[in-house]
Structures are given as structure tokens and as C-alpha cells.
Amino acid sequence: MTVASWTRSLPRALHPGAWWLWAFGLATAASRTTNPVLLLMILVACGYVVARRRSDAPWALAFRMYLYLGAVIITMRVVFRIVFGGGQGDTILFTLPEIPLPEWAQGIRLFGAVAAEQLLSGFYDGLRLAAMVICVGAANALANPKRMLKSLPGALYEIGTAVVVALTVAPQLVESVLRVRRARRLRAGGQKGLKALRGILIPVLEDALNRSLALASAMASRGYGRTGEIPARTRLLTGSLVITGLLGVCAGLYGVMDASTPRYMGVPMLLAGLALSIAGFLIGGRRVSRSRYRPDRWRAAEITVAACGVASAALMYLTASVDPADLYPSLSPLAWPEVGWLPALAVAVAVLPAWLAPPPESVS
Amino acid sequence: MIRFENVTFFHAGAKRPVLREVELSVGEGELCLVTGRTGAGKSTLLGAVNGLVPRFTGGHLHGRVTVDGRDTAAFAPQEFAGLVGVVGQDPLAGFVTDTVEEELAYGMEQLALPPAVMRKRVEETLDLLGVAELRRRPLRTLSGGQQQRVAIGSVLTAHPKVLVLDEPTSALDPTAAEDVLAAIIRLVHDLGTTVLVAEHRVERVLQYADRLLHLDGEGRVHDGEPAAMIADSDIAPPVVRLARLAGWTPPPLSVRDARRRAASLRERLDGRTPPPPSTMDGEPKLAAKAVTVAYGKTVAVREVDLVLPAGQVTALMGRNGSGKSSLLWALQGSGKRHSGAVDVAGTDPAKVSAARARALVGLVPQTASDLLYLDTVDAECRQGDAESGVVQGTCRALLDDLAPGVPGDRHPRDLSEGQRLALVLAVQLGAAPGVVLLDEPTRGLDYQAKERFTAVVRRLAAEGRAVVVATHDVEFVAGAADRVVVMAEGEIVADGPTAEVVVASPAFAPQVAKILAPSPWLTVEQVAEALNP
Numbered sequence: 074m075t076v077a078s079w080t081r082s083l084p085r086a087l088h089p090g091a092w093w094l095w096a097f098g099l100a101t102a103a104s105r106t107t108n109p110v111l112l113l114m115i116l117v118a119c120g121y122v123v124a125r126r127r128s129d130a131p132w133a134l135a136f137r138m139y140l141y142l143g144a145v146i147i148t149m150r151v152v153f154r155i156v157f158g159g160g161q162g163d164t165i166l167f168t169l170p171e172i173p174l175p176e177w178a179q180g181i182r183l184f185g186a187v188a189a190e191q192l193l194s195g196f197y198d199g200l201r202l203a204a205m206v207i208c209v210g211a212a213n214a215l216a217n218p219k220r221m222l223k224s225l226p227g228a229l230y231e232i233g234t235a236v237v238v239a240l241t242v243a244p245q246l247v248e249s250v251l252r253v254r255r256a257r258r259l260r261a262g263g264q265k266g267l268k269a270l271r272g273i274l275i276p277v278l279e280d281a282l283n284r285s286l287a288l289a290s291a292m293a294s295r296g297y298g299r300t301g302e303i304p305a306r307t308r309l310l311t312g313s314l315v316i317t318g319l320l321g322v323c324a325g326l327y328g329v330m331d332a333s334t335p336r337y338m339g340v341p342m343l344l345a346g347l348a349l350s351i352a353g354f355l356i357g358g359r360r361v362s363r364s365r366y367r368p369d370r371w372r373a374a375e376i377t378v379a380a381c382g383v384a385s386a387a388l389m390y391l392t393a394s395v396d397p398a399d400l401y402p403s404l405s406p407l408a409w410p411e412v413g414w415l416p417a418l419a420v421a422v423a424v425l426p427a428w429l430a431p432p433p434e435s436v437s
Numbered sequence: 438m439i440r441f442e443n444v445t446f447f448h449a450g451a452k453r454p455v456l457r458e459v460e461l462s463v464g465e466g467e468l469c470l471v472t473g474r475t476g477a478g479k480s481t482l483l484g485a486v487n488g489l490v491p492r493f494t495g496g497h498l499h500g501r502v503t504v505d506g507r508d509t510a511a512f513a514p515q516e517f518a519g520l521v522g523v524v525g526q527d528p529l530a531g532f533v534t535d536t537v538e539e540e541l542a543y544g545m546e547q548l549a550l551p552p553a554v555m556r557k558r559v560e561e562t563l564d565l566l567g568v569a570e571l572r573r574r575p576l577r578t579l580s581g582g583q584q585q586r587v588a589i590g591s592v593l594t595a596h597p598k599v600l601v602l603d604e605p606t607s608a609l610d611p612t613a614a615e616d617v618l619a620a621i622i623r624l625v626h627d628l629g630t631t632v633l634v635a636e637h638r639v640e641r642v643l644q645y646a647d648r649l650l651h652l653d654g655e656g657r658v659h660d661g662e663p664a665a666m667i668a669d670s671d672i673a674p675p676v677v678r679l680a681r682l683a684g685w686t687p688p689p690l691s692v693r694d695a696r697r698r699a700a701s702l703r704e705r706l707d708g709r710t711p712p713p714p715s716t717m718d719g720e721p722k723l724a725a726k727a728v729t730v731a732y733g734k735t736v737a738v739r740e741v742d743l744v745l746p747a748g749q750v751t752a753l754m755g756r757n758g759s760g761k762s763s764l765l766w767a768l769q770g771s772g773k774r775h776s777g778a779v780d781v782a783g784t785d786p787a788k789v790s791a792a793r794a795r796a797l798v799g800l801v802p803q804t805a806s807d808l809l810y811l812d813t814v815d816a817e818c819r820q821g822d823a824e825s826g827v828v829q830g831t832c833r834a835l836l837d838d839l840a841p842g843v844p845g846d847r848h849p850r851d852l853s854e855g856q857r858l859a860l861v862l863a864v865q866l867g868a869a870p871g872v873v874l875l876d877e878p879t880r881g882l883d884y885q886a887k888e889r890f891t892a893v894v895r896r897l898a899a900e901g902r903a904v905v906v907a908t909h910d911v912e913f914v915a916g917a918a919d920r921v922v923v924m925a926e927g928e929i930v931a932d933g934p935t936a937e938v939v940v941a942s943p944a945f946a947p948q949v950a951k952i953l954a955p956s957p958w959l960t961v962e963q964v965a966e967a968l969n970p
Contacts, residue, residue: 234533238533252804256804257807258771259771259795260808260864260865261790261824275810276806276807276809279806288531289493290514291523291525291530293489293515294523295547295592296515296547296548296595297533297547299515363546363547364545364548366552366556367538367552367555368552
């Protein structure tokens with residue numbers, strides 16, 4: 074298949090897993106650098122892909138929220154450096170009146186001289202964290218989070234359903250609280266504190282209980298929780314394999330992301346965890362008491378998108394071992410951050426899905 | 438297909454059985470209408486079909502219930518999923534997924550049907566129920582009738598042999614109810630599905646039923662031919678009561694049959710007219726000017742002008758989501774109001790305290806139980822008196838007036854639907870408002886309770902109040918309302934005396950009006966009075 078035919082691919086929703094892999098790759102890449110130019114490039118890549126490939130579904134509009142969150146993170150970091158982090162750096166920009174602290178709190182300084190180095194280090198740090206958060210936000214905007222739960226392996230089906238139901242119950246609960254509060258005004262209760270709370274709580278809880286009973290019986294009469302003929306021991310085995318495996322995967326991911334953990338915590342842990350959970354899924358998958366309607370399938374486009382993310386992270390790793398200087402720009406002495414060609418390539422790879430992924434279908 | 442063998446059911450701790458020695462056999466492809474008063478055990482009977490009773494409700498079930506030879510005692514309700522489809526009164530409460538298509542597939546996924554089969558059945562069901570254009574819509578954004586059709590579709594995809602429907606149309610406007618019923622009839626005709634349906638508004642389903650199962654309130658089930666059973670039943674719809682009056686035997690069950698036999702009755706009524714509607718010129722109790730309610734970008738009520746005179750009952754009609762509730766809340770002053778003015782005795786209820794607003798306009802919301810939160814009826818009454826600032830005992834006296842004999846130590850939740858409505862109404866009337874607004878009060882009331890409630894509404898008006906009832910129930914409107922206001926898309930599209938507005942409308946005309954059109958007769962009582970003055 075040529076690039077030209079890729080770009081003309083039919084509109085369809087991509088497997089949510091592909092977008093999540095891509096986003097995690099990008100987040101990993103971002104976690105490896107504090108270079109603001111590079112981080113901004115990553116953010117632009119992220120935003121561009123989201124703008125081109127998100128659908129008009131409600132969850133896709135949440136991306137803006139993540140951008141706000143990122144801005145808040147950066148501001149907080151910088152403000153904290155001004156308040157607490159005084160004393161480092163020689164390039165004093167301005168001096169705030171210092172608040173003297175008692176003897177026992179000598180390690181901490183409030184306000185005082187504010188240096189450019191200190192502000193920049195706060196900004197770089199904040200930007201890195203914000204970039205990682207926004208990458209996750211991008212995944213959320215590009216792939217329906219509930220759809221992601223649906224593509225969980227069979228062995229995790231019950232957990233997935235529980236989460237989906239919980240996600241629908243939360244807004245219903247808010248609705249019920251609003252409704253009952255409005256109704257309370259009709260009686261002009263006039264009580265304050267505990268009594269008023271009781272007037273709201275009891276109808277809301279009653280409502281929630283009735284609703285969950287109705288939902289439970291509706292789900293049961295439609296076949297949810299049909300056990301079929303699987304012995305309880307098999308279910309226990311698959312369950313524990315999968316959970317242990319996933320814990321391993323989490324620890325492994327942490328090891329890969331965080332450079333300071335020991336080597337064996339990284340890739341080996343990740344692989345061992347993956348192997349365990351796949352074994353669990355395979356054993357669990359043998360029971361055929363359930364099937365899936367129009368499952369998302371892994372096709373070439375999914376592989377490409379995921380590969381772009383992974384490649385981006387890999388290129389960043391390569392940079393870290395070949396030429397790490399550009400990744401962590403020097404603060405003392407202050408230096409203008411520079412971007413080498415290798416990390417630039419990493420970002421360029423990450424932005425490719427903006428063209429290579431199929432465009433989204435319109436929902437309406 | 439369904440067999441009940443000597444079934445007796447007790448609720449946990451109850452001394453009186455809900456079902457007593459029920460013997461029942463329902464054949465394949467039959468449409469059975471289950472009737473009975475509120476609390477007679479209709480839901481229990483329906484729930485027992487797939488074993489939700491007693492497995493989800495608790496209690497003791499003696500005897501045997503089998504569906505297609507499968508005993509509910511031996512298998513969990515989950516194992517009946519492919520055999521029995523259950524649809525409840527509130528479709529939204531039973532939805533598991535977000536979108537129409539996923540909801541239709543959910544049951545099949547549980548039954549592990551192959552993907553190709555699922556795909557085909559989803560498409561077929563979308564067409565069968567006429568919801569194909571809604572396939573990707575989130576379920577919460579659908580109208581009530583659409584939701585109910587999707588709920589039926591979602592159990593149909595499993596190709597059950599039995600469909601159990603518990604009051605499928607009670608929350609729907611007349612047109613949406615017709616749509617849902619049409620879908621059910623189609624299933625019986627085309628797929629040979631056995632259908633068991635419980636319905637308070639017998640007039641909607643009776644003409645389609647092959648059999649009638651009547652619960653007498655003592656736990657016994659009487660079954661037989663609808664025409665024979667209904668002739669002397671206490672739950673007869675207007676068409677049957679008119680037949681009794683005119684002496685037609687066996688009674689016609691549908692408007693169409695009745696109309697063909699009504700020529701002589703129309704002749705007898707020729708020259709007589711129904712009593713003129715009560716005057717519309719009482720002093721205005723409430724005057725609304727250009728009331729607008731908007732939620733974000735959706736306009737729920739658009740510049741509505743409404744004057745409510747004293748002594749008049751106004752019925753507020755219109756399809757689900759046409760802005761009826763929003764208008765009532767805005768008139769009371771507790772709800773949102775974007776612009777416009779409401780004038781009750783020189784005061785705008787939105788601009789005064791909640792206690793003052795309540796003394797001007799009383800509102801009973803759609804879920805009346807939202808207002809109740811104490812343990813006993815007496816406690817609620819005492820609290821109500823304190824809130825209204827009146828002498829103790831006022832609320833109780835009102836309650837005894839509206840619904841005599843409600844036990845004071847009973848938990849409000851354990852009251853019947855009609856008693857609970859009376860309690861909330863009594864609490865609201867304690868503040869002596871001059872205007873009373875009722876949002877969907879007749880939902881879940883059986884014929885007797887509805888008759889009593891009609892009398893209550895008439896009395897409230899006779900005492901000089903202005904009363905507004907938002908409702909879908911055309912028969913109730915025919916009996917209780919002087920004036921009908923029809924809303925669509927937040928605007929008033931028709932406003933006039935009941936006879937004028939409903940007789941001409943195919944959706945809102947009561948059965949008697951349809952049978953005797955073009956003469957403006959609305960109720961059996963009017964006809965009876967004209968024939969035997």
C-alpha cells in the first residue's frame with residue numbers, strides 16, 4: 074500500500090488501543106527531556122493530530138480541559154519556585170521581601186530574591202509534566218474511553234462492565250440530587266444542616282437503590298453473569314494470572330519511564346507481566362460464554378499509529394544514550410536550548426498519524 | 438409455552454399471599470393482557486415468568502413455573518435470557534450501554550452468538566421497530582417512545598419465544614404509545630412471539646389481546662376471552678362502558694367496532710348536546726406573560742402567555758419533552774425562568790422566598806415521592822404543618838378528605854400510588870395556595886384511583902382554585918378538565934375548551950369522542966345523563 078492510498082483511506086474509528094499506545098509512546102518521549110523547545114514541539118504534534126483526527130463525539134471535546142490542566146500545572150510549578158525555591162542561580166531578576174521563619178524551619182525560605190534559573194527550572198519541569206498529561210488527554214480525545222473498556226480481554230469483562238455502569242451512574246446521581254433539591258424548595262423545608270441533608274439524602278439514596286436494583290434485574294434477565302459450564306477453579310486461575318500480570322506490566326512501565334529505577338525493573342518486568350497476563354487471557358478466552366458485537370480490529374492503520382508512538386519513544390531513548398546534552402538544557406550557566414536532529418526526528422515521526430490514520434466517521 | 442402450576446407467592450414476612458393457587462397455561466403466539474388494580478400482583482406474576490420473582494425480590498414461591506418446559510426453580514434468570522425477554526416501565530433504568538446499536542447487541546453478546554448473526558439481527562431489529570435512523574444516538578437523548586422501542590428491540594435480538602412487558606406505555610404520550618403497541622402487535626403477527634403485557638390503561642391494549650388475565654386482588658387469576666371477561670369487569674375502558682349503556686352484547690373492544698354499531702346511538706343523541714363547559718371567565722388567579730425557559734442552547738418554553746382563572750381545571754398536554762414540566766416549574770417560581778413575568782395576586786412567585794411562593798402556587802412534581810423523606814405518614818403531616826405555618830392537624834385533615842383511611846403509622850413508601858399522591862397533595866395544600874399545578878399525577882393510578890382523583894381535582898377547582906394538570910391521559914382529561922392547552926416545542930399550539938380541542942385531534946380524542954364524532958361527547962357519564970335525564 075502506498076502513502077497516497079493511506080491518506081485516502083475510508084473514514085472509520087481506529088482501535089482505541091492504537092491511540093493509547095501512540096499517546097503513551099509520546100508521553101514516554103516527553104518524560105525523557107526538559108528541553109522546552111522539544112516539549113513544545115511534542116505538544117504541537119499532539120495537538121495537530123488531535124485536531125485532525127478526533128471525532129465530534131462529546132468525549133473528544135474534553136481535550137481542551139487537558140490543555141487547561143497543563144497550564145495550571147506549569148503555573149503552579151513556577152509559583153512554587155517563587156514562593157519556596159529561592160536562593161539558586163545568579164541571574165537575579167527581582168527581589169521580593171523575604172518572610173523570616175523561625176529557627177526550626179531554616180531549610181525553607183519564603184520569597185526573597187528570584188533568579189531566572191530558578192524560574193526556568195520550574196517552567197521546564199512543569200512543561201514536562203504538562204506535556205505528559207496532555208498526551209494522555211489526546212488519547213482520551215481520540216479514542217472513546219468506554220470503547221477502550223469494551224476491547225478489554227474477556228477475562229477482564231466483569232471489571233469493564235462494572236466501570237461502564239459506574240460511569241453512567243455518576244451523572245444519574247448528580248441529576249437525582251439536583252431534582253430532589255429543587256423539589257425540596259417546593260416544600261420550603263427551611264431546615265439547615267443535618268436535617269436538610271436528610272431531606273435530600275433519603276430520596277436520592279432511595280432513588281439510587283431502586284435504580285440499581287432495576288438495572289441489576291434487567292442485566293440478569295438479559296443474561297449478564299451467565300456462567301455457562303466453567304469450573305470455579307479455572308475462573309480463579311485466570312483471574313489471578315491476569316491481575317498479577319497487569320501489576321507486573323504497571324511496575325515495568327514505571328521502570329521504563331523512570332530512569333532512576335534499577336534495570337531489571339524496566340523491560341524484563343514489563344515482558345514478564347505481559348507474558349503472565351497473556352497466559353491468563355488465553356485460558357480465560359477458552360470459555361466461549363460470550364461474544365462481541367462489531368469488535369475493533371487491529372489492521373494496518375492501527376499498527377502504523379502504534380508504531381509511530383513507539384518509534385518516537387525509541388528515538389528519544391537513542392538520543393539519551395548518544396547525545397544527552399540537548400535533552401536537558403543547562404541552567405547554569407544559562408544557555409539557549411538547542412534541538413538536535415535525532416529528537417526532532419522523534420517528534421516528526423509522532424505527528425505522522427495526522428495523515429496516516431483514517432479520518433473519523435461523523436457520529437450524529 | 439408458559440405454565441403456572443398451583444403457584445402461590447408470599448412476600449417475605451407477609452401473611453397474605455400475592456398470588457394464590459394460580460393455574461395458568463399460555464399457548465404459543467398468544468397476546469395476553471394482564472389487568473388488575475394497583476398492588477394486585479401484576480408485576481409479581483410477570484416477574485415469576487423468568488424467575489426474577491422470587492430470586493431478585495425475595496419471598497416464597499410454592500408450585501412450579503415452567504417456560505418451554507424449563508423450570509424457573511432449576512435455572513437462574515440469566516439462563517432464561519434467550520427464552521424470555523423482559524421490558525419494564527422505565528426503559529432508561531434498564532439500559533446497560535450508551536448507544537442504540539450497542540444496546541441492541543448487548544443481550545446477544547451475553548448469549549455468545551457469532552458476530553455475523555449479531556450483525557444481521559441488529560439490522561433486522563432496527564428496521565422492525567423503526568429505529569434505524571437512531572442507531573448511533575446516545576440512549577439518553579432519545580424520546581420516551583423511542584427509548585421504549587429500543588428497550589423492546591434490545592430483548593428481541595435474542596429471539597425470545599416469550600416477551601414480558603410491564604406497563605410499556607404508561608409513561609408515554611398517546612402517539613408514542615401507539616408506536617410501541619404497533620411494534621408489539623407486529624411481533625405477535627410476524628414472529629409468533631408469546632406476549633404477556635400488563636397495562637393500567639386497558640383501553641390502549643384491549644382490542645389487540647387474545648386473552649385477558651385478571652388479578653382480582655385476592656391473589657387469584659381469572660382468565661378468558663377479552664370480550665366476555667370485560668363485559669362485567671370493574672376495569673372496563675370507556676368503549677365497553679358505552680357498550681353497556683347502549684346495550685351492545687358482546688361489547689365491542691375497539692373504537693372501530695364500536696363506531697360501526699354506534700349509528701343508532703348517534704341518532705338517539707341527535708338534538709341533544711353535552712352540558713356546556715364551565716365558564717372561562719373566573720377572576721384570573723395567575724397570569725403569565727412571555728415566559729421563556731432555556732437550558733443552554735435548547736429553549737424548553739418559548740414566550741408562553743397563560744392566564745389561569747379561578748375555578749377552572751386546565752389540562753396541559755403535548756408529547757414527551759414538549760416543555761410541559763419546564764412551564765409548570767417556571768410558573769411556580771422554583772424552576773428556571775429565562776425571561777417573562779408571572780403574576781399571582783400581584784406577586785411574582787420567583788421573586789419571593791420559597792415559603793411565600795408555596796403559599797401562592799403549589800406544585801406536585803412528576804416524582805411526587807421526592808418530597809417525602811420521613812418515616813411515617815404522621816411525621817410527614819406534622820412536618821408539612823410546620824412548613825406551612827398552620828395549626829397541627831391541618832395536613833392530616835386534608836389527607837383524610839382526599840384519601841380517607843391512610844394509616845398514620847405507615848411508611849410513605851409502602852402506600853399505594855394513589856395514597857402517596859394524596860399525601861403529597863395534602864402537604865402542598867396545607868399552605869393554602871390559590872393555584873395548584875400537578876405534573877403527571879395519573880401515572881400508575883388504576884381506574885378506581887383515577888376516578889377518585891378526578892373528583893379531587895374537580896373539588897379543588899370548585900373551591901375557587903385554579904388547577905393545572907399536565908398529563909398524557911386523554912380519558913382523564915375528558916372527565917376532569919374544562920380547558921385543554923396543547924404544547925409543542927415549547928409553544929402553545931392549541932388552547933380552548935376541552936371539547937373543542939380534543940374532539941378534532943386524532944391523538945388527544947377520548948374513545949367516546951371518537952365513537953360519537955362529530956358530536957362533541959367526551960365521557961360515558963355525559964352520554965348517560967343525556968339518555969336518562
